[in-house]
Amino acid sequence: MLATASNGSDRGMTTGEPAAPVRRTWAEVHERARRMAGALDVAPGTAIAVLAAEPAVIAPAVQAAWLCGGSVTMLHQPTPRTDLAEWAEDTLRVLAMIDSHLVLLGSPFDALAAVLDQHGVPYKLLSELDAEPIAAPVPTPEDATALLQLTSGSTADPKAVRITHRNLMANAEGMRIAAALDPTSDVMVSWLPLFHDMGMVGFLTVPMLFGLELVKVTPVDFLSRPTLWADLITRHRGTITAAPNFAYAIVARRLASSSDAFDLSSLRLALNGAEPIDPAAVKSFVDAGARFGLRPESILAAYGMAETTLGVAFAPLFTGLSVDVVDADALEAKHRAVPTEGGRAFPLLGPPLEGLELRVVSDEGAVLGVRDVGELQIRGEAVTPGYLTVDGPLATQDAEGWLSTGDVGYIVEDGQVVVCGRRKDVIIMGGRNIYPTDVERAACSVEGVRPGNAVAVRLDAGTQRERFAVVLESKLAGDAEAEKDLVKQVTARVVDAVGLRPFAVVVQPPGTLPKTPSGKLRRSAAAGLV
Template identity: 95%
Template sequence: MSQFVDVMLATASSGRDRGMTTGEPAAPVRKTWAEVHERARRMAGALDVAPGTAIAVLAAEPAVIAPAVQAAWLCGGSVTMLHQPTPRTDLAEWAEDTLRVLAMIDSRLVLLGSPFDALAPVLDQHGIPYRKLSELDAEPIAAPVPTPEDATALLQLTSGSTADPKAVRITHRNLMANAEGMRIAAALDPETDVMVSWLPLFHDMGMVGFLTVPMLFGLELVKVTPVDFLSRPTLWADLITRYRGTITAAPNFAYAIVARRLASSSDSFDLSSMRLALNGAEPIDPAAVESFVQAGARFGLRPQSILAAYGMAETTLGVAFAPLFTGLSVDVVDADAVEADRRAVPSESGRAFPLLGPPLPGLELRVVSDSGEVLGVRDVGELQIRGEAVTPGYLTVDGPLATQDAEGWLSTGDLGYLVEDGQVVVCGRRKDVIIMGGRNIYPTDVERAACSVDGVRAGNAVAVRLDAGTQRERFAVVLESKLAGDEAAEKDLVKQVTARVMDAVGLRPFSVVVQPPGTLPKTPSGKLRRSAAATLV
């Protein structure tokens, strides 16, 4: 039996009264992890699948997803959380994309749950086998299927194009190693910690960090859906207040949204219980963090509770966590030296990069040049990672694809550097870096400058490479604004954004394109897709 399953079983039988609350704010229901496990055993008894079966899950409610994924693991199967259609999704296209994913992972079974059980006719039409989660109930499985450490536990779909899918293969060994590394780095305490989350379960931070980890180690969890959060962003603060939440996490845009709502709120929230508010999943914007800290201060939020982190699905979830209770710390460096010389030279004024902490226990991290040479402290190059949490490979439509070199190193595609105390700094994605006049211009610098202009929707500006890799390489800015369509207002906005970008990076964008809200292409997990935005220029 894998250590991951052993620990999960030990937690379920520990007798501790820890569990998961779902259904907020309308109809909250709490189940202990022992009760979740008993439901999982009954689901597993009804599944009757062979060990190694790739089981896909399409559901939104955490209350049914938690026992369903555990049931898959009890049967010796793997779990794939399918991307969920939205009200604007073309269901015919979604079905074709889903068929492509199911073929890629060799899955012949979808577990269908609310609210997506209404899609059963679409699955029938395309010949996709499924079982409804509400109907999975039988005699409990007698014992878990013995599962080796290198068996697949999770096939995590990446945030790329759904038409050209790719899944990260996470083994039981990977999952346990990363969960244990995060447990140590975050000092998780089942006796006192309460995790609060609205993150989607088809994303690695939601699925691993805020479902699997608390279920594995027996931490208290309050779980709502992204729809709940987006419908009422202050629900997040309300749940932390009422349940005395100690740990939460979100990407930049969520902290920016909540900061604005808290700043004008007359509610009596109490955020003093929060010890870890993790910011990850995309480049961390110090300005967004500062706005959240300032807005939360009058509700008792401690600045030192902010935890900057670096993560990716290829390491299961976590790569590095900043030291506990230090808040957001930044490394201020000379921007010209980073861009032209690929050296992070400390400076009193310049570019501020968040310090993301040292690698998690069990992981190694190094920086290499374009030629593969291992670089020293403050040299900027590509980040590589090695350790038990690192995936052995991807599944693609063209077959399996290995991720590690002969020595076990995985190339992340991220550019960054290490500072003197071993903490890592990420500058940007290698493929997104704009190269002009021998300088490396990081898109995040351009995007933050654009978003600092009044009228630009927070977190909804994209720097797009044009003529990449040629002597004519340049960039454009595509942004969302409610001013779109007002010719005079658009013209003034373009002028302001151009000036702010030039101040930030010293280069003029080829063009600034203003689009109405909801236009920019995003991944299923909500990240902006820079390459796809090029069609809007």
């Protein structure tokens, strides 16, 4: 932690934008953490759960847990539409799984204290954690748990990725090198949720570790006014930011019609890597941002997952979004990525970060060569040693230290990795591998379909007559004639894209599609809507 280094006293974190911005240096955050740690009174190794939304209190709370030798788990946050009884059941399941007997509760979830009381869950209010500062950090082994990162699966069947201090430092260092982070000039701007690995590690832990300037707001702030993101970059001269596809698509639309005088010329890295990158969303953001000084080369395509703490691969800096165009038939039938013109385009995601190795293996476990398509495996110091599940610990690495990612992809000649999709989501029809993202992007290109809210659903998985359906959200839902026309257009667009007709196209009203707590579509759960 660089809070006590020279840049700890002049670099810091701004929160509370735009209504009541407050800036605290990292040294001030650390001092607050020492007082919180003094009030915690927990044994080393304690699993500490945190339920809060405000970055200003989460940052010192995380440090306080580590100062005491504990680990941190950011709990999934209920929304106004959440059934609190179900949320309480899911949360109790998570707390039992990670063996946690302490929740740190902060705004705006203080009102949930009554729910925790009802279920006998011990908690402390973050606002009341204040005591004599801890004298010194509790000595903690490098292989002790630092983070228990809840995965984006079903909250009813939780799983946590165990991230050690060794994992965390190795991945942070790899990202520092790949992104050429500079504490003297970089300003990170983010609204990403802190219960997600990109928000927690990339845009809180990394700037705390290396003493980078950070401007941090909440997802609610962003969703309430998406152009706040551009405004913060403008006013704080932000150099680094990140977001998933849907956010770039939303902001692109707002920028295209905005009369505000934004200035995005300071941005050197706009990272996209939380899910399969949508080139169309990136292009719309680049096009809309051009008149505000956004440079196309600032786009940074990346590949990441919680199992490596955060980052796996970063594209070379200042190259923008580069794609690899391959023959669709060879990809689907022969599992080979053969370069061609006018074929399938996949973003190039860069080589593995320093300290990580990546390879491609067949279904039989054979190591494949350049442009052979198979499952991606990774190993290195940043890779988690295992999961915590409701059925107990689960190892992630084989005898040689390799972790199977569940992603299908390949490696190109210069060592960059390409991800085609999730292995469990691939639709197999007539011996061809159909990737859901191709179907979903085709559906979303039809006017009337909510951007980013179409899902390809695999039906009869593993049978000889495997099929797929498309479930999408639209404001036209309920209008029989409009729905009929929309289904016809989506079907045609999907057939054009993949050469196959969906078994069904189901139109649902906005807000219907099942999503993970971090906002990703849940394909398997959407099958129940067909």
